[in-house]
Amino acid sequence: KAGVTQTPRYLIKTRGQQVTLSCSPISGHRSVSWYQQTPGQGLQFLFEYFSETQRNKGNFPGRFSGRQFSNSRSEMNVSTLELGDSALYLCASINSAREQFFGPGTRLTVL
Amino acid sequence: QKEVEQNSGPLSVPEGAIASLNCTYSDRGSQSFFWYRQYSGKSPELIMFIYSNGDKEDGRFTAQLNKASQYVSLLIRDSQPSDSATYLCAVNKWGGGSEKLVFGKGTKLTVNP
Numbered sequence: 521k522a523g524v525t526q527t528p529r530y531l532i533k534t535r536g537q538q539v540t541l542s543c544s545p546i547s548g549h550r551s552v553s554w555y556q557q558t559p560g561q562g563l564q565f566l567f568e569y570f571s572e573t574q575r576n577k578g579n580f581p582g583r584f585s586g587r588q589f590s591n592s593r594s595e596m597n598v599s600t601l602e603l604g605d606s607a608l609y610l611c612a613s614i615n616s617a618r619e620q621f622f623g624p625g626t627r628l629t630v631l
Numbered sequence: 632q633k634e635v636e637q638n639s640g641p642l643s644v645p646e647g648a649i650a651s652l653n654c655t656y657s658d659r660g661s662q663s664f665f666w667y668r669q670y671s672g673k674s675p676e677l678i679m680f681i682y683s684n685g686d687k688e689d690g691r692f693t694a695q696l697n698k699a700s701q702y703v704s705l706l707i708r709d710s711q712p713s714d715s716a717t718y719l720c721a722v723n724k725w726g727g728g729s730e731k732l733v734f735g736k737g738t739k740l741t742v743n744p
Contacts, residue, residue, distance in 0.1 A: 553732070562736035563675070563719065568729070576729040610674055618663060618723070620732060622674040 522547065524613045524623030532629045538599040541626045543611030545592050549621075551575070551614035552594040554586060557625070558607045568614070569594050598628075606630045632657045635722050637735035645743050650707040652738050654720030657701065663723040664696055664703045669737065670716045679705065710742040 525544045533539050545552050554566040565578035569588035586596040598605055606629050612620035636655045644650045652666075663682055667675035681687045681694040681703065693706040703722075707714055717737040724733045 555734075563721075563734040565731045565733070568731065576727070576731050578731065608674075618730075619665070619677060619680060620721075621677060622667075625674045 524611060524621055526609075526611050526623040526626050528626060529624060530627045530629075532631065533601050534631050535601055535603060537601050538597060539601060539628060540595055540597045541609055541611075541628075543594045543596075543613075543623060545594070545611075545613030546615075546621060549613040549615055550592055552588060552592065553612045553614060553620060554594070554596050555610045555612065556580070556607045557610055563610070566596065566609075601630045603630050633735075634658065634724065634733045635720055635735040637718075637720050637738045639736060640739040641741055642738055643741045643743060644710050646710060646712060648710050648742075650710045650714065650740055650742070652705040652707075652718050652720075652740065654703045654705075654722075654735055655701055656703070656720075656722040656733075658722065658724050658733075659698075659701065660725055661722045664694070665721040665732070666692075666694060666705045667719040667721060667734075668714075668716045669719060675719055707740075710740075712742050712744050715740060715742050 527542045551570040553568040568576045572588045583599045588594040608625045610625045611623045666679045669675045679694045681696045687694045691708045695704045717739045719737045720735040721732045
């Protein structure tokens with residue numbers, strides 16, 4: 521059974537640009553959540569999607585957005601990038617027991 | 632009080648010893664508790680979950696939950712150098728009709744050969 525895939529794995533952007541990250545969950549999982557991980561703040565919840573609907577949202581500014589498609593694949597977008605957005609962005613595939621399985625992450629560097 | 636608290640460590644134990652990792656949480660309504668292991672440069676990997684008070688064993692790992700004390704722990708028996716990683720405690724939190732996982736900042740464990 522294939523795991524969670526995230527693309528791209530690494531990304532370098534400059535301030536003010538925008539970025540789109542992609543996540544494909546484990547086959548059969550309909551929920552996807554996104555997290556930002558930084559050394560200082562740890563893992564912080566961004567949002568969760570289930571059946572193309574945002575189910576929950578963390579305390580991030582509106583520059584952070586996401587969506588989910590009918591095949592459960594999800595994307596997150598960050599607009600007007602700031603230096604502080606440099607982080608590892610993790611997508612988790614959620615099963616019916618609410619266990620979360622993480623993908624390898626996208627390492628975003630903002631210069 | 633932070634929602635999920637863990638000692639940041641580092642926790643250093645000799646090979647073969649028992650490593651004890653602790654976590655406290657603030658929301659009494661939390662029902663699900665997870666332990667993740669994260670190797671340096673890798674993403675978190677789910678190793679155990681526990682829902683009921685008491686102990687749950689899986690191989691060398693034992694999770695312990697005490698809801699009255701709002702405390703969850705992870706014991707690693709016969710620690711191996713390959714267990715050296717950061718261990719993250721995660722607790723579910725309900726709000727606004729939906730739930731999310733809240734993570735502690737993790738405890739870094741080093742197992743010395």
